[in-house]
Amino acid sequence: MVVITQPVAENGTPPTILETRDVVKIYGGGQNPTRALNGIGFTVAAGEFVGVMGASGSGKTTLLNCVSTIDTVTSGHILIDGQDITQLRQKDLARFRRQSLGFVFQDFNLLDTLTGRENIALALTILRRPPREVDRRVEAVAAVLGIEPVLDKFPYQMSGGQRQRVASARAIVTEPALVLADEPTGALDSKAAKDLLESFRLLVRQRSATILMVTHDAFAASHCDRILFIRDGQLFYQLVRGDQSRKVFFDQIMRVVGAMGGDPDDVG
């Protein structure tokens, strides 16, 4: 396994959690291979809430799959927390996933046979954490996300928003280096989506989580610190929220989305 030394954090700059370098992913060989990722490169710093946007087929899902170690890259490197995951062997990948990554999926992917509490605890028990610590950490993360009332309910007894917050709790409870969220608001109504995104902000602020969220929804994206726009497997544009209000940021996003069909220079 290749360990690449972190760039030293200077005067309070947060360290880099995720870095992709010239990542290329080619599907299918022979006559007409598809370049799903075409030399994409970017970094995400600790404590950042980054959105990834792009049209269908832009490569954003492929990017997420590669970062989440569910798929492998054709060339290039992906560094998470200083570790090059493209160099990890198959059997180390599962360990890496459970130790360093958290996942939130569009359709929640909670285990329907387990209660909310057990779903969250599972992320810790597969890390062989002692029971007392498991209980304590589940309670703590549930308090932040406001899901204590549903902890002992089964997923089918919860609303969509509650399910997604339980899923988020499961993703964050292990304190992973990076949380990957794939269209987390896709199956939620607007109220639940807003609550979830505010929960994400809370996790970033209170528990210094780092979140990479793939979404096609400009409203969801407007809660992020920064948006990466992807087109044709390459980084097409970046937007940083900075000190702007969410409303202003949302308008900016809408403009970029509108321009996505054309040239980056069209963005004003």
Add this chain to the structure above:
Amino acid sequence: MTSADLALRNVRKNLRDYTIYFLTLTFGVCVFYSFNAVESQQAIMGASASSGLVFQDFSQIIALVSIFVSLVLGLLILYANRFLVRRRKKEFGIYLTLGMSRGRVSRILIGETVLVGLLSLLTGLALGVSLSQGMALVTAKLMRLPIERMQFVFSPQALIKTTVYFGVIFLLLLVFNTVMVSRQKLINLIQANSRGEWFRTPRLGVSVAMFMVALGCLAVAYAMVLVGGPARALDVSTLRWVLLLVAVGTGLFFFALSGFLIKLLQRRRAIYLRGLNTFVVRQLSSKINTAHVSITLVCLMLAVSIGTLSLGLGVSKSIAYELGRGAPFDATFRAAANPAAGPAYRGVDLTAALEEVGLPLETVASRSLAVRYYEAGLTVPLWLTQNGREERYDVRAYLLRLSDYNAVLALMGQPQIALPQGRYAVNYAVTNAAMARATEAYIASKPTIDLAGERLTAGPDTFHRQVMEVLRNQDFDMTMVVPDRLVEGLPPARDVLHLDYLDPKDRSEALVQQAEDLLRTDSTTRLSLWTRLEVESFADSTSVMLAYVAIYLGLVFLIAAAAVLAIGQLSDMSDSLGRYRTLRQIGTDDKMVDRAVLAQSLTYFGLPLALALAHAVVGLVVAERLLGAFDKGSVVGSGLFTVAVLAVVYGGYFLATYQGSKAMLRRQS
């Protein structure tokens, strides 16, 4: 592409799903053929007349049992088919959505059913025919029959019967599947994968209470048959209650188990919160919850199977032993009143009668002894406990002179007896355990008889259980041994002539058998002959046949139980694939997942087996009491046999299930 092509491709594509189904069909066909073909094994053996009769009786028994067996197998196949079809409902839905007609989809399904049916029928028959060859050798050895010529054992009748029986089952399948496709609404087919049913575990208190009731039922049932020792009589009405309690207890046990187990384990956080344990416990609990009825059935079937397999061999050996006991000499001729010719019996000099038909004793016998029994109109009332009531059973008793009794004992090489003044002896070679108990009770009461003005008393010290003649069935008479002078002037009841053959024995046997045919022509009295050879061959063949019937039934039940579990587990696995995908996404590695699958399979197969073993052991203890002690060596032997069969069939299904589950997971990733 024709429907047939599609069907073929589908079978090939779903080969792994079909594995258990195919295995079960093949096993079923193989066992069905093998046992129905037992009669044909005679072809290679120099079977004697009496073993021929046994073969005939046996094929009738097998025919009856086979009806029941085909019913069990038919239901099993329907059950397996239902799961197979359920898994593919969505696929059929897609065919319909694509505009394929219902008729075409039905034809594809029919094609698949026919294909798998034919394949398993052919494979099963091939296996069955080869199994028959080995079975024939074992039969010959067990029945001590010589193998006269090695030849291919094949039974066309069994082949036709198997084909017809399974043909009918497949036909039913076709109807079932066609109805399924044509009746279902498209929306139901498309959405077949979404799981609707959900079962909430009852509250802890309810679970614990029900679990305790279950244990209570089982404990009471066990106690009813175990407590009280061997002296306690077990009658049918008690047993009915016991069976009911066992069935109810087993059902409740599995119904309450998951709730009970989960609550119990949840309190043990250190175990519950370890690795995938939470997931495993929840999976098991939801599975046992939804399938507790079929698990209960499996458990009961297993108990019957284990009991039948081990009891069948043990009992058949003890029956062989009991039957073999009835041959203290090489042959016994008997003469008694012919019931058709009226009650008067004037006595027959068997030695003279044999000379008359051209068989002087010295040409066949090295030793012989003629003995006469006398009639004094004695019946002995025995009190049997049946269905909770005492019932009187009258046994006829004949008198035998002390000197004759001692002469028979001497011929058998047994020590002589003496009768003190005022005593008589009772000899009754009773085999039935209930009758034996009743007889002992009667003897203990020191019964008396009055003969020629003298009163005689019997007691335990003058009670004997000698088998004193060659007899095939166990219908021994009760004999009262009295001082010689007291039978003076009494009418004869029957005459017997015991022989030990001259060498070569087979020549003597042939001569004696010839003589019997000639004696039969004289019919004012009933004459009969039993030889040791006949009795032993009958005993051997009867025991082998009983063992075969037991193994047949035991195997079928075992296959049925194991297949139901395997199908349940695999279909559950396919329903759970999404859960395993989630587990993998959050970082569970293959090893952890495999261990979780193993733990589930082990529990799923192990729990019913454990309870079934407990049931079977108690059942065996009861059977031993009911049927009388059979020798312990054979119990150990048949126990080992049972374990071996369990390991192969049950273990085989377990492995197939575990591997199948893992393969399903691998295919998914």
